[in-house]
Amino acid sequence: MSGPGDASAAAQHHVPDYRYHTLVVTVENKSGVLARLAALFSRRGFNIESLAVAPTDDDRFSRVTVVVDLESAPLEQIIKQLDKLVNVVNIRELHPGHAVERELMIVTVAAGPDRRDELVEQLDRAGGKVLSVGADAMMLSLVGPPSRVDEFEELLGQYGIIELQRTGRVALANLDEAD
Amino acid sequence: MKMDGGQALIRALELEGVDVLFGLPGGAILPVYDPIIDSSIRHILVRHEQGAGHMAEGYAHATGRPGVAMVTSGPGATNIVTPLCDAHLDSVPMVVITGQVPYAAIGTDAFQECDTTGITQSVTKHNFLVSDAQDIPRTIKEAFHIATTGRPGPVLVDIPKDIVDPDNPRSAMEWTDDVEMDLPGYTPRTDVDPVAIAAAADLIRAAERPVLYVGGGILKARAAEVLRQLAELTGIHVVTTLMARGAFPDSHDLCLGMPGMHGNFTAVTAMQESDLLIALGARFDDRVTGRLDGFAQGAKIIHVDIDAAELGKVRRPDVAILGDCRVAIEALVADLASNGTGGADRDAWRSRVSGWQERFPLSYEQAQAGDELKPQMVIERLRDATPDDTIVASGVGQHQMWASQYWSFDHPYTWINSGGLGTMGFSIPAAIGAKAGCPDKMVWAIDGDGCFQMTAQELVTATVEKIPIKVALLNNSYLGMVRQWQEMFYDERYSEVFLSKDVPDYKAWAESMGCVAMRVDSPEEVDVAIAKANEVDDRPVVIDFRVAAAEKVYPMVPSGASNSELVVPPSQQDQPR
Incomplete structure (x- = not known):
């Protein structure tokens, strides 16, 4: 077994070995944006476990909480492809256990x-x-x-x-x- | 200033510097066609909307400026989906304006209504449906900005009829010259991380068998000059992918030519045996890598790309550099110039490379007296009889591969083809677009008979609009690449690939469209016909070269095989590798 120091370093610096991962995506609050997100997931073969969308306190933006299935694609590729959508303003990973x-x-x-x-x-x-x-x-x-x-x-x-x-x-x- | 939406749209295009617009009017876009009469923009009336899209692509490839096309709603929009997808896969800057049914009618299945933004979402970099006339100038500005910055690509703007129709109060708007873009989620990055540059320079200094793997991104970044500096400073060989032909001169000692499924032996094998691949604006496409787990197994990877999603998508790089290729190469050159290019011993590698070049040159069996014309020979003769900076636009198939292989590209932006999507019929409209953008250059389309039949009607456009392109039709009476696969991988069982050499009568067809047309059957007629074509400058020319159907494109990496299993032409099969 590795020492306690090693274990905590691993927890902090590696994507934990969870199958599902939560992303918080800030998008422009415009018509059709949810369809763009959903279509991206489908055409790149990324599976969604759950999706919740609602406007934020700033009505120009909506906040999307999406739980992605990492068996379908690496997290890095999912984030980078999402980031290419012009209406996506910000993407944040929420590590399980830190949210x-x-x-x-x-x-x-x-x-x-x-x-x-x-x-x-x-x-x-x-x-x-x-x-x-x-x-x-x-x-x-x-x-x-x-x-x-x-x-x-x-x-x-x-x-x-x-x-x-x-x-x-x-x-x-x-x-x-x-x- | 008060304007209607249609006037504002044309004014916004003029402000973007648009000089040529390829299009075809129809009901929903009709109001926008009225202000065109008073505009400085040259409108080129196509015969099919697909032609407008590929012309815009050809224009963009040749000039570096965004190509612009405008079509109506419904079938106009669906007919331009193929060029959008083509431009999306080849990162071509293009803006397409589509008419749409009036805003209030959207969703009612109105006449010539389709969900254009829905249909084109996955084949554009971005698209817009404009709901208010006041938003037209800002949206056009955003569309051009998105199309031309970061990784370039096609952007579509869908315009409902009521906001451009002067008879409708919804078209009223107030024009101002200073509109601000509102794109909070679009911030392409061009600068590069100096730490990554330093790490890449260290890898380059240490490499014994490095290869510069150059893709179409070099051309998009206008980086051909600095690429040459990098290659000459380091003495590293260069392969230019199908999308990058011309980015580095074929005549240069360090140029190994095209890699990939139909790449030449040396380019393919140098990548396979390399210990460092420096990928510049290239995306490890399956046609380049062959079977992925057998691709360049001993190579470390430096990957420079402006699209973060390409870094690590296919092959994990040892050093990833996000940013503009030209900026990255300039930084690499600066580092290598001041800190040295390293002391790695590359003599053994250079002699291996030159050994491959000697043993495995591109070759085909020369025709004997009485044999049919060889398509490769036609391309060689055309290459030798045309100016050095001639622009070549090709269709898709065997003729495309032969053109890429046997032409000698010594200037950037002289090779235009459909790489990612592989769109048959691309060459004629693309050549027209290129010639419209570069009227002083000679433009040849190298086409196949299958391709020709898909978009030949645009030769009418070329005649009427006085855009004198030239077409070398390599007529082998087959869907040749499919025939080649059926010969090699389907036990010579030829299924639905024969097209007939005589129906249509290409010469008569071309003449009916206003072209000068010739038919060439024998080798001795080739030079005469080309010389005659080169003299014509007031109308398009078509030469029907009737070539041997049995010719195959070599070398070839069979689909699903590793690049080490490259099949060389029969005459080279006994050579030691």
């Missing part, structure tokens, strides 16, 4: 009166909320790190998911990493 990542899920789950207490208890533990309650179903929401949302979604499988929507990941760099 706060959140995702929102809203979900309708089959849950009759006999199972509701158990479900709500699990929801509380995960930090979610009940949005509405029907005769045989409940609508829930959960905001959290994508891994927690994944786990909760899996847990809901035993109840029966009727309908589900996730937003895709959004992220900000940790405060001490922000520039």
Whole structure:
């Protein structure tokens, strides 16, 4: 095994061995820009795991959080090709472990009166909320790190998911990493 | 000053220095054609919109200035997609203006509507759909800036009819001379990192078997002069790719000619055996590298490119230099001049290179009495009978490879061809565009019979517009390159490649389009016909050279093979490598 010094140096200077990587792309807030991004990913054979887009506090720009699959292409090539798009203003890599990542899920789950207490208890533990309650179903929401949302979604499988929507990941760099 | 959008568009083009516009009007672009009558810009009316696009490319290749084409919406726009893609792959600066249906009609499947910006997104460097007349001057300025800076490329501007139609209030705008560009995401970098330059210079000093691998970027960067300084200062051999023919003189002692699938033995093998490839504005295209894992395995790589995405895309460089080729080469020359070119012993390498040159020159079997004309011989005779700075535009296929191989390019910007996309039919319109931009130079199109039939109608344009290009049609009655592949790799099973030598009657067809036309069947007629063609200066000329169909382009790296498996012509197959 390498010493602790080696390990931390590796963590800082190498792209970690994660399959998915989060990029924050600042783009001009103009019509057609999202199509340009999506078309670039498709024609270069880059796979997207998730994509979230919304205007920033400056309405000239939108912020796109895109999670890319590094099995499809090297990160460097993805970033360089994105940077060639004239409407792309800035690209920032967010290293997993150095960023706060959140995702929102809203979900309708089959849950009759006999199972509701158990479900709500699990929801509380995960930090979610009940949005509405029907005769045989409940609508829930959960905001959290994508891994927690994944786990909760899996847990809901035993109840029966009727309908589900996730937003895709959004992220900000940790405060001490922000520039 | 009050103007309508159409007037503003033409005024903006004039301010960009546009002197020639290639185009064809139609419904949606109609209002813009009215102010053209009063403009200083020369409009050249093409017979097919594809012709307008390739003419703009030919103009750009020959002059270094952006080529400009203007067509209508729908089919006008789709017909120019091929030239856009061609220009995109070969980094040709070009601006294409397309008409569009009125802004409010977009998305309704209106007459001659298509999603032009959507269709052309992946074949342009950038494109714009203009929604307001007031934005026209700024958008034109941005389009020319993007097309001509950084890695050059085609830019399309889609203009809805209502914003240029003086009868529509939406076309009203206020002209001002000083418009500011608004391109926060476009900041091409031209300066180079001095640390990378120093590292590259160290590699050059230490290399025993270095090769300068020169691509089309050298021409785009106007760097032929400094390239020559670098080569002469260091004594390093130069290969010029298909896109860079003429960037370094073929007659120079250090020039090894063209590498790649149909490169000459020495250029290909010198790269294979090299210990340092200095790639300048080249992109490690598959036609140059052959099978990638067998390409120049012992070579370190210095890669200079203005497009960051090319650095490491195909082959990881040991030293990557992002920036303009001319700036980078000047910096390298400065470093090598002041710190020395190093003491590496290259004598053994030079004698290997000259040994290959002696044993494996470009060659073909000379015709015996009574044999059909050899296409290579026609090109050699044409080369010898034309001025040194003649511009040659070729189509795509065997004739393209022979032209690149057997012509002697001693000046930059004298070779125009479709390298990346491989667009058959490129040569005639490209030659017309080149001649329109360089009227004082002789311009020959070297074409094949398959290519000729794709764009020959532009000879009508050449006649009517008095653009006297000359066409050497190498008529072997086949789609020759496909035939060659079928002969070599499909057991001589010829599928759909025969075209007929006599239908069409090329001489009659060319004459009907207003050209002087000749037919040449035998070797002794060749020089006479070329001399006669060279004397014609008031209309286009077409010579139908009826050449042997069985000729193959050698050498050849079979598709998927390593460059070390280069197939040489039969006469050289017993030579020791």
